[in-house]
Amino acid sequence: MSNSPIREGAGLLRIAANAGWSTAQWMWSTTVHTGARVVRGLAAGESPASIAGALGADLRSSVETALGSPVPPPATEHRSSAAELRARGAELLRRSADVHFVEDMHPAYERILGELTPDEARILRFLAKEGAQPTVDVRTNRPLGIGSELIEAGLSMIGRQAGVRHVSRTNAYLNNLFRLGLIWFSREEVDPSRYQVVEVQPEVQAAMAKAGRAPKTVRRSIHLTPFGEDFCETCLPLD
Known part of the structure; x- marks a missing residue:
């Protein structure tokens, strides 16, 4: 099961906790709701991945309501695919065969x-x-x-x-x-x-x-x- 929604939920809980004592009640009610959501989902035959994804969305919505402001989504790191890396390698080889290409220094x-x-x-x-x-x-x-x-x-x-x-x-x-x-x-x-x-x-x-x-x-x-x-x-x- 992917743990990215769980990490996101943990981060949202930390944001809410930093907002002060008034958010403590919200955290308690959200924890109870989260536990009930997991039980209902498993009983209905939902996959763990879909339950985790739904919990991440629910937590984000609840935090925005508690804080009164939108919470930015977590940054995602771009990783080049094998095809992209191969294309870059092909471009290097093309330059190596180009007699007019001049490389001033090592990149x-x-x-x-x-x-x-x-x-x-x-x-x-x-x-x-x-x-x-x-x-x-x-x-x-x-x-x-x-x-x-x-x-x-x-x-x-x-x-x-x-x-x-x-x-x-x-x-x-x-x-x-x-x-x-x-x-x-x-x-x-x-x-x-x-x-x-x-x-x-x-x-x-x-x-x-x-x-x-x-x-x-x-x-x-x-x-x-x-x-x-x-x-x-x-x-x-x-x-």
């Missing part, structure tokens, strides 16, 4: 800009100008690596060097940029000498102390993806 860039924080824009600009950056994971040290426990992952100086306002959120920022396809976390190292500065940072030292005797650091790096590089060149001032 996702506008949406991505709306999903970035100012700090994340700073990180992107920093990576675009300075290139790949070193990161380290801190693990406990076990013979042959068997049973080694990860203490902290993705520790870097990217937030500080980019000048973000909320340095503690750097890893969250990086995760969002990865979700958007703008950066990637590589297992490859950059210049080994660059890790020495990262490994003496307070948060790295704290993780190493937590790891216990002879902690192990795993060196990695963070890069812009080719998609991220194009995004930065298109959307961010890099000078």
Whole structure:
């Protein structure tokens, strides 16, 4: 049975409840009426779906009477059909074959800009100008690596060097940029000498102390993806 009329009825009851104590009596009488309507409908052999639909209409009419004003119908979300999606895909293929069609930028860039924080824009600009950056994971040290426990992952100086306002959120920022396809976390190292500065940072030292005797650091790096590089060149001032 579809539960949209039931959700609508629950929403109407909340609207009526917010109208004040005077509506409480109306709510009580409506509840009694609703129960009686369900019993009569089932006894008459009506389907549960038709009963729910009728209750939604009755509740809406009753709320409008109690409040003295019309209640707007709930918004419905449009979902494209398979045929509509296929038509859009066919249009893309048609454009790809059109030698006169010029696409200035990727259509996702506008949406991505709306999903970035100012700090994340700073990180992107920093990576675009300075290139790949070193990161380290801190693990406990076990013979042959068997049973080694990860203490902290993705520790870097990217937030500080980019000048973000909320340095503690750097890893969250990086995760969002990865979700958007703008950066990637590589297992490859950059210049080994660059890790020495990262490994003496307070948060790295704290993780190493937590790891216990002879902690192990795993060196990695963070890069812009080719998609991220194009995004930065298109959307961010890099000078």
